[in-house]
Amino acid sequence: MSPKDLLLALVVIVAWGLNFVVIKVGLHGVPPMLLGGLRFTLAALPAVFLIRRPALPWRWLLAYGLTISLGQFAFLFSAMYVGMPAGLASLVLQAQAFFTLLMAVLFLGERFRLANMVGLLIAGGGLLLIGLHGEGRMTLAGFLLTLCAAGMWGLGNIVTKRIGKVDMLALVVWGSLIPPIPFFMLSYWLEGPEQIMGALEHLSLSSMFAIIYLAFVATLLGYGLWSRLLSRYPASQVAPFSLLVPLVGITSAAVLADEHLTVIQIMGTTLVMAGLIVNVFGGWLFKRLGTLT
Incomplete structure (x- = not known):
């Protein structure tokens, strides 16, 4: 990966890492399905009138929008x-790296x-080490819904890869x-018109x-x-970079949302960083070791 693209990957990591505290802020006043609708409305309008539609069939746009956007964030916001x-x-959302790699092999x-x-x-x-030491605040429903969001993100990554260069x-x-x-x-069905109007009025x-x-940065x-x-790169090379997102997410949550890190969580984040380094540079290292034996 070129130095320029590596820098772009780091920009994404910071933007998405801060994203989780911002979601919590948004959910304090807006229910999840309504928040998702407002987010993507603002992301689409008025930009669709200024940017030409990409040269691909509508079915691929639908696949992209329904997986990486609707599916992922309906589950994550919930x-x-x-x-x-x-x-x-x-942290848990980064299971998408595992889903992406598996789906890249299969599809x-x-x-x-x-x-x-x-x-x-x-x-x-x-990831497991951090997840098992969540200070008792990680509910089973929240955990399972976040895993579903990770699966939809992974599927969206495969759709993006199939779309190719546009x-x-x-x-x-x-x-x-x-x-x-x-x-x-979904908001009208699950949250009801009264909650929708109350959120918009206040x-x-x-x-x-x-x-x-959420619309412009994330x-x-x-x-x-x-x-x-x-x-531009294989999914197996790009997806693991998202494993750095929890480092920003957990740190920003500790500073901005008073979600304190434990010693075990710090150990876990160190392992995540080590895993990313092995993934990026391991091929070169194993090749070097092979030439020395």
């Missing part, structure tokens, strides 16, 4: 609404490398046109900030760059 802490949500014919396996095993141990900003913008109607329908500045951040900037990376 998970955090029922009590999933922001820092731990940022794209990509192959696991030894470095991928070793790196993900190390990082997975770190204008990625256009893909994100026009893909954001797909989720609002399903989100608003929309606070913090909720407005959250919606703007969606347009974050997914635009992420999709670009997936279009």
Whole structure:
């Protein structure tokens, strides 16, 4: 990966890491399905009138919008609404790396490398270590819903890879046109018109900030760059970078949301970093070791 693309990956990591505290802020005043609908409405409009639709069939836009946007965030927002802490949500969601690698093997014919396996095993141990020491605040419902969100993100990554080289900003913008109607329908069904009207009538500045951040930073900037990376590199090389998101997520949650880190969690984040290093540089290291033996 070139230094420029590595820097872009780090921008995505910070944007998405802070994203979880912002979601918590938004959910304080807006229910999850309504929050999702507002997020993607703002991400799509008025940008769809300024950016030409990407040159691909509508079925691929639908697949992208229904997986990486609607599916992922319907589950994630619901998970955090029922009590999933922001820092731990940022951690558990990174199971998407495992889903992406497995789906890339099944659907794209990509192959696991030894470095991928070793790196993900190390990082997975770190994720497990942190997840098992959540200070009793991680509910089973929140955990399962976050895993469902990770699965939808992984599937969306495969869709992005199948789409190939298109204008990625256009893909994100026009893909954001797909989720609002399903989100608003789910909101009407699950949350009801009274809760919807109450949230809109009493929309606070913090909720407005959250919606703007989620639309422009997390969606347009974050997914635009992420999709670009997936279009240029194998999914097995890009997906593990998201394992750094919990480092930002847990730290920002500790500083901004008073979700304190434990010694075990710090050990787990260290393992995650070690796993990423092995995944990125392990192939070169194993090759060097092979030449020395």
